[in-house]
Amino acid sequence: MKNIPEALLADHTTFRLGGPCRYLLDCPTPDEVKQAVKQLAADKIPFVLIGGGSNVVVSDEGLDAVVVRFVSPTPLIKRRNDEVTVSGGTSLDALALWAVEEGLEGLNYATGIPGTVGGAVVGNAGAWGKQMGDVLKSATILDHKGNAKTVGLDYFGFAYRHSRLKETGEIVLDVTFALKPGDCVALATERAAILKTRAEKHPDLVTHPCAGSFFRNIEPTSKAERRQAAGWFLEQADGKNLKVGGAYIFEKHANIIIKGPRCTAQNVHDLSLKMATLVKAKFDLVLNREVRFAGKFQTAPGANERGFW
Ligand SMILES: Cc1cc2nc3c(=O)[nH]c(=O)nc-3n(C[C@H](O)[C@H](O)[C@H](O)COP(=O)(O)OP(=O)(O)OC[C@H]3O[C@@H](n4cnc5c(N)ncnc54)[C@H](O)[C@@H]3O)c2cc1C
Structure with missing residues (x-):
């Protein structure tokens, strides 16, 4: 197990966004994860666990927490x-x-x-x-x-x-x-x-850092008769040209946010709010996030973070 003080989470997420954590415990095997978690529990230290970091957006200021990273570089x-x-x-x-x-x-x-x-x-x-x-x-x-x-x-x-x-x-x-x-x-x-x-x-993660589809597809119980792609609603609502700072929408898929030059995690957060607001206004549908936010983000007054629009 490797202990990396103040590791930058941008180095461990596919979005390549996110500030530092207190320290990162790099655990390649199940035994090392178990050992790390036991020790953290004994010391009463809260922690966050990540794997490949392909489904998270970590805030720009990072996490005031220990991060346990469970990635086995060689398949076990x-x-x-x-x-x-x-x-x-x-x-x-x-x-x-x-x-x-x-x-x-x-x-x-x-x-x-x-x-x-x-x-x-x-x-x-x-x-x-x-x-x-x-x-x-x-x-x-x-x-x-x-x-x-x-x-x-x-x-x-x-x-x-x-x-x-x-x-x-x-x-x-x-x-x-x-x-x-x-x-x-x-x-x-x-x-x-x-x-x-x-x-x-799909975007090539080397040239287009992202976390895949941002919103969950629409459940069949909602206005759509069967589960429908969130990307379809976003496209119909003219969401493809939305942009906030360095965050923009992937040209081939309206449900994917890409990190462009000078993009911050806050930009991604704000762009996702804009996307959800657009779909709410046009279809009266609430989009729910698939990607997880970790850390603190600023929210505009009146924005409904729970329902997310
Ligand atoms: C380009 C691209 C394409 C994608 N395509 C798809 C797709 O086709 N289908 C799809 O479903 N998803 C897709 N995704 C999303 C993502 O790849 C998946 O959600 C993936 O399974 C997340 O795994 P991870 O290890 O990166 O999790 P992380 O992003 O590291 O973590 C995500 C959540 O899982 C938890 N977690 C991670 N590891 C563990 C563990 N061992 N035990 C318990 N909790 C854990 C974390 O705490 C966190 O809450 C895509 C993402 C990208 C960037």
């Missing part, structure tokens, strides 16, 4: 027949690639999704109509006191981009997925096609 994966146990800090895309090479089917949909397996489980990450909850069998989770337990699929209460862990704050140490035998060549062909489509439609 064990196979038993068609079951696979992987550390929560393993890159989701590295796991998807490994499954292709092993001829195991069930995780190809996750090809190209940034971040860690743990982050993906907490947010029930998905694409192409599939999500983590479809293949997860069990997981070892850790509470903020450092107590670990093994739980099955039902524990997570998976829903669209949601799991119970979003409320409990429990940490995913490792996950077991139940996969099926597949054909390596067919899986590799599918993976290549997914990567091509993603490259065409």
Whole structure:
């Protein structure tokens, strides 16, 4: 475990935004996460956990907290027949690639999704109509006191981009997925096609720092009959040309905010409020954030942060 005092969170998020934290504990393995959390609990020190930092916007002034960063630079994966146990800090895309090479089917949909397996489980990450909850069998989770337990699929209460862990704050140490035998060549062909489509439609994080889709799609219970892309409503409401400071909208996707030159985290926050306000005014629909804000942001008087418009 590495202790980095006053680490800049911009270096650990895909948006490349965010000031310093008190100190960052870099934990590549589940054991190190457990050890760090136990020690922090014993010392009564509050902390925030991040994985790949691909779904967060950290404030410009940073976090007055300790950050535990759970990223396994080398994939930690064990196979038993068609079951696979992987550390929560393993890159989701590295796991998807490994499954292709092993001829195991069930995780190809996750090809190209940034971040860690743990982050993906907490947010029930998905694409192409599939999500983590479809293949997860069990997981070892850790509470903020450092107590670990093994739980099955039902524990997570998976829903669209949601799991119970979003409320409990429990940490995913490792996950077991139940996969099926597949054909390596067919899986590799599918993976290549997914990567091509993603490259065409999604921003390249090197040139366009971002956190992916900013708002959740609209639930079927709302004015839309089935879940509809938040990007569609944003586009219809003329949201594509919105800009605040250095934050602007990705030209190919109205639901993605990009960090441009001199962009601050506050710019991203303010632009997201503008986007939500526009959709509220045109469709009377409330957009809910998928991306999480961490730290302090200034809010304009009258802005409704809870409903977010
Ligand atoms: C270009 C781009 C494309 C994307 N495409 C998709 C997509 O197709 N589908 C999709 O669903 N998402 C997508 N995302 C969003 C993002 O990649 C996922 O939400 C990802 O699963 C987040 O994982 P992370 O490790 O980066 O989490 P972080 O951003 O580090 O953290 C997000 C939340 O998860 C928590 N967390 C992280 N690790 C753990 C853990 N081990 N245990 C418990 N809690 C944890 C954090 O505390 C935080 O609350 C995209 C993002 C980008 C930038």
